[in-house]
Amino acid sequence: MATIIYVDHEGTERPIEATNGESVMEAAIKNSIPGIDADCGGACACATCHVYVDEAFMEKVGAPEDMEQSMLDFAENVQGNSRLSCQISVSDDLDGLKVTTPESQH
Amino acid sequence: MDLSGAKKVVIIGGGQAAAQACASLRLFGFEGAITLIGEEPALPYQRPPLSKAYMKGELAEERLYFKPAAWYEDQNIDTVLSVRATKIDRSAQTVELEHGGAVPYDALIIATGSRPRELPVDGADLDGVFDLRDLADVERIRPRMISGHKMVIVGAGYIGLEAAAVARQMGLEVTVLEMEERVLARVTSPIMSQFFTDEHTRQGADIRTGARLASLKGSDGKVTQAVLADGTELEADIVLVGIGILPNVELAEDAGIACSNGILTDKDARTNDPRVFAAGDCAARPLVHYGRKGRLESVHNAIEQGKLSAAAIMGKPRPTEDCPWFWSDQYDLKLQIAGLSTGYDETVVRGDPEARKFAVFYLQNGKLIAVDAVNSPPEFLASKKMIITGARLAPETLRDTSKSMKEIAATTA
Numbered sequence: 001m002a003t004i005i006y007v008d009h010e011g012t013e014r015p016i017e018a019t020n021g022e023s024v025m026e027a028a029i030k031n032s033i034p035g036i037d038a039d040c041g042g043a044c045a046c047a048t049c050h051v052y053v054d055e056a057f058m059e060k061v062g063a064p065e066d067m068e069q070s071m072l073d074f075a076e077n078v079q080g081n082s083r084l085s086c087q088i089s090v091s092d093d094l095d096g097l098k099v100t101t102p103e104s105q106h
Numbered sequence: 107m108d109l110s111g112a113k114k115v116v117i118i119g120g121g122q123a124a125a126q127a128c129a130s131l132r133l134f135g136f137e138g139a140i141t142l143i144g145e146e147p148a149l150p151y152q153r154p155p156l157s158k159a160y161m162k163g164e165l166a167e168e169r170l171y172f173k174p175a176a177w178y179e180d181q182n183i184d185t186v187l188s189v190r191a192t193k194i195d196r197s198a199q200t201v202e203l204e205h206g207g208a209v210p211y212d213a214l215i216i217a218t219g220s221r222p223r224e225l226p227v228d229g230a231d232l233d234g235v236f237d238l239r240d241l242a243d244v245e246r247i248r249p250r251m252i253s254g255h256k257m258v259i260v261g262a263g264y265i266g267l268e269a270a271a272v273a274r275q276m277g278l279e280v281t282v283l284e285m286e287e288r289v290l291a292r293v294t295s296p297i298m299s300q301f302f303t304d305e306h307t308r309q310g311a312d313i314r315t316g317a318r319l320a321s322l323k324g325s326d327g328k329v330t331q332a333v334l335a336d337g338t339e340l341e342a343d344i345v346l347v348g349i350g351i352l353p354n355v356e357l358a359e360d361a362g363i364a365c366s367n368g369i370l371t372d373k374d375a376r377t378n379d380p381r382v383f384a385a386g387d388c389a390a391r392p393l394v395h396y397g398r399k400g401r402l403e404s405v406h407n408a409i410e411q412g413k414l415s416a417a418a419i420m421g422k423p424r425p426t427e428d429c430p431w432f433w434s435d436q437y438d439l440k441l442q443i444a445g446l447s448t449g450y451d452e453t454v455v456r457g458d459p460e461a462r463k464f465a466v467f468y469l470q471n472g473k474l475i476a477v478d479a480v481n482s483p484p485e486f487l488a489s490k491k492m493i494i495t496g497a498r499l500a501p502e503t504l505r506d507t508s509k510s511m512k513e514i515a516a517t518t519a
Contacts, residue, residue, distance in 0.1 A: 022169070026169065029172065029173070030173060030174055030177065032129065032133075032173075032177065034133070037409075039405060039406065039409050040154075040405060040433065041152045041154065041155070041405070043154065043155075043433060043435065043440075044440075045431075045433040045440070045442055046431070047487065067440065067481075067483060070482075070483040070484050071483045071487065073483075073484060073487075073512065074483070074484065074487035074488065074491075074512075
C-alpha cells in the first residue's frame, strides 16, 4: 500500500490509498481523479495519463522506457519530470508520491 | 432539444461507451438518476485485453474493470446487470426489461455494442468452438489453451491474429484460416498484411489465406476437425471464430429509430429521436475528418461518443472530435493506427519492416488520411495531429528518416 497524492493544475491535492502492483494511472481511474483519462487502459498507446512526478521521487520512480519516452515526446507541455502514469507501478517505496496533472488534460 | 431539465438518464449496455457516459454525466454535473442496463453479469470492463494480456493470463480480472463496484454506489448509479432490455417505448419514454418492469427515461443512451458474426457452417455449435467477445468467452477458452493442442482460428482480423499470437506464446499449434487473399484485408494495405503474415509464420503459426472453411466435424459433440472447401482436413482441439462483428441495432430499429449499418447519429451522438443517443460499436456517426458517416469499432469511439452524448444531454459544448485511433498488440509488436485508410491512393513506407519498426502512411490526393505504425509511436502521434489538420505531405518528406516526425509535423503546421 502507498498513499499517492494527485495534484491538479490548480494545486488541489487528492490523496488516494493505492495497492502495490497497480499503476498510478489505475489508482487514479478507480477514484475518478480528474485530468487522467487513460483512454487505452494502460497499454501505453494514447498518452492521456501524462503526469509530472514530484522531484523528490524522481529517482524512486525511475526513467521511462523507450516506448513511453517516444509517446511523451508528443504529449502537451512535457517537462523533465513528465511520465505516463500507466507505466508507474505502485510499491511501498512510492508512499507519499505526489503527481501533478497537466492543465491540458483538464 | 433542450434536455437540461432531464432527471432520469437510462443507458442500455454495459461496455466502454456506457461506462464513459456514466462518468461524463457525473463529471458534467448531472445529479439525476442514472440506470445502466447490462446483459452481461459483469460491470463495465475493458475488452481489448481479452485477446491480448488477459487471454494470456498476464492481467488479473480485477484490472479489467473501469471502476470498482463501490464507485457506482458512490455515484448513485443503478446498475441492472444480467438483464436484457427488450423494448424501447418512445412514446411512454420507457425501456422494458425481459423479466417485466420498465425503466422511465428523460434521455436514453443506446450503447448496445456488437456481437460476433456467426460462423455459417455445419458444426459451428460443437463444443470447443468459441467466439471471443466477452469475459465469459475468455473464461471458457482459457482452460482449453493447452500447450501442444491444435487451435484453428477462423478469420485473420485483429482478434484472430492477436489470439494467434497469444496461443503461439502459450505453446499451441496454430492455423489461421482467412477467406481473403491476405490477412487484415479489410483494414490495412498489402504491405502491412505481408508484414504480419511473415511475423506469424516466423513465430510458427500456419497462415492460410484464400482458405474457405466448409465445415467443422467432431466426435461426442466435441470439435476434432476443420474441413476446408478444397477438401483439406485440419485437426482441431479448439476453434476460435473471429470473422467480424454486427452492430446490435435491433432494439433501436424496432423502436423506429433510423439505422443503416448502425444506429444513425449526428455529431452530438443524437439519433433522429432528440431524447435518444447512441454510442460505441452500435452507432453510425459522422466521421468529421472524412466527410462521411461510418461505424467505428474502437475504444476511441466508445469513449468519444460516451462523452458526446453526456455533453449533449447536459447542454455542454461539444467535446472536440479526435482522429480515430486503434491499436493491436501481437508478440512484441505494438501496432498503432491513426485515421481511416479507406480510399487511399498512395502508400509511403517510413523505416524498415525488417527492423520491426516502421510505418505505412496512407495518402489521398496528397493528403494524409491514415497511418499504421509498428513500434513507432512518433509516427502514430504526429499523424494523429496531421490528419486532423488535413496536412498535405510529399512522399519523400515522409520517407526521410533523417528528419524526426516532430520536424516533419512542424513543416505542415
